[in-house]
Amino acid sequence: MNTSRAMDNPGAAENTMMENDLNSVEKNKQDRMDNSNSLEPVKIEILWGIVIFFVFCHLSAIYGLYLAFTSTKLLTSFYGMFILYV
Numbered sequence: 001m002n003t004s005r006a007m008d009n010p011g012a013a014e015n016t017m018m019e020n021d022l023n024s025v026e027k028n029k030q031d032r033m034d035n036s037n038s039l040e041p042v043k044i045e046i047l048w049g050i051v052i053f054f055v056f057c058h059l060s061a062i063y064g065l066y067l068a069f070t071s072t073k074l075l076t077s078f079y080g081m082f083i084l085y086v
Helices: 017-036 049-069 074-085
Strands: none
Touching: none
16 A cells, blocks of 8 residues: 555655745745735844843853863863863
8 A cells, every 4th residue: 555645646746845845935935025015014022031041151151161261270171171072
């Protein structure tokens, strides 16, 4: 029993999923160009919890690099690099 859609519909073998997606994207782009005057501006909502999380992570990484170069022993830094790459 063959459940392939290409066997059920011979014309479907010509269109792959990517071609259908590309056609859909092109149609959507054309629709936006046609209706560009009637569209309202998009309001961007900032998710402050995520912003604070990313700021905290980046500041922590910068502080960690600062500590790695100022207060760790050289052998500890080499051991950390060894553990990282093994």
